[in-house]
Amino acid sequence: MSQEVILAFLLTLFAGLATGIGSILAFFAKTTNTKFLSFALGFSAGVMIYVSMVDIFPKAQEALVGVMGEENGSWLTVGGFFGGILLIALIDRFIPKQSNPHEMKKVEDMRKNGTKVNDPDLLKMGTFTALAIGIHNFPEGIATFMSALQDPALGVAIALAVAIHNIPEGIAVSVPIYYATNDRRKAFRLSFLSGIAEPVGAIVGFLLLMPFLNDVMFGVIFAAVAGIMVFISLDELLPAAQKYDEAHVSIYGLIGGMAVMALSLLLFL
Numbered sequence: 001m002s003q004e005v006i007l008a009f010l011l012t013l014f015a016g017l018a019t020g021i022g023s024i025l026a027f028f029a030k031t032t033n034t035k036f037l038s039f040a041l042g043f044s045a046g047v048m049i050y051v052s053m054v055d056i057f058p059k060a061q062e063a064l065v066g067v068m069g070e071e072n073g074s075w076l077t078v079g080g081f082f083g084g085i086l087l088i089a090l091i092d093r094f095i096p097k098q099s100n101p102h103e104m105k106k107v108e109d110m111r112k113n114g115t116k117v118n119d120p121d122l123l124k125m126g127t128f129t130a131l132a133i134g135i136h137n138f139p140e141g142i143a144t145f146m147s148a149l150q151d152p153a154l155g156v157a158i159a160l161a162v163a164i165h166n167i168p169e170g171i172a173v174s175v176p177i178y179y180a181t182n183d184r185r186k187a188f189r190l191s192f193l194s195g196i197a198e199p200v201g202a203i204v205g206f207l208l209l210m211p212f213l214n215d216v217m218f219g220v221i222f223a224a225v226a227g228i229m230v231f232i233s234l235d236e237l238l239p240a241a242q243k244y245d246e247a248h249v250s251i252y253g254l255i256g257g258m259a260v261m262a263l264s265l266l267l268f269l
Contacts, residue, residue, distance in 0.1 A: 022170020
């Protein structure tokens with residue numbers, strides 16, 4: 001196994017296991033730093049949107065046009081982009097609303113009075129939230145892995161952006177499970193395991209896609225990755241950022257993420 005593959009897998013593992021960071025914050029922080037989370041989620045969205053439209057989509061189009069010609073290559077690039085959006089949208093569509101990882105929780109929820117221990121409904125909700133996040137993270141793992149494999153510097157940026165947005169998801173898993181069981185270890189374990197889906201996605205992507213990887217396959221996958229990340233940014237990250245704090249803070253984060261990503265791409269020219 002090459003060093004590039006190992007690095008891509010490690011970056012995906014890092015991004016996925018950030019759900020555990022969210023769980024730890026839920027246990028040890030007294031209050032949620034809503035301004036920080038709002039800015040960080042906006043920043044993550046800015047990184048994903050900018051790199052998708054400015055770097056990943058053009059690279060996909062360049063690869064497909066080079067093989068299939070201007071017209072067919074351009075059509076297939078757009079098809080791959082919206083195919084990625086359709087994939088992640090369908091995953092979201094079939095996740096029950098009460099278990100949707102986009103439903104954000106706060107650290108303060110851990111310390112509310114009147115917590116009902118051994119509540120099977122809360123335990124079920126927390127378990128389904130962990131499962132939903134695992135399903136949701138699977139294509140993110142493929143996206144992070146393939147991006148890092150193609151360009152390690154790009155992979156680092158995407159892994160950081162994905163890791164940031166996995167932190168509140170870890171809180172979303174921990175809160176109801178801790179509510180239901182009063183068991184910090186169980187809440188952390190399920191939160192931690194929900195992030196394992198990302199490196200699993202990387203492994204599946206490696207085993208299934210790498211043997212067939214050529215310019216056409218690469219172009220379609222990269223176009224789909226761009227679509228997945230744009231959808232996650234618009235449907236998940238920005239709405240979550242605005243729930244945590246005022247809209248302006250999340251937009252400042254969005255612009256900051258775009259600026260940092262733009263500078264990074266310029267420095268690596």
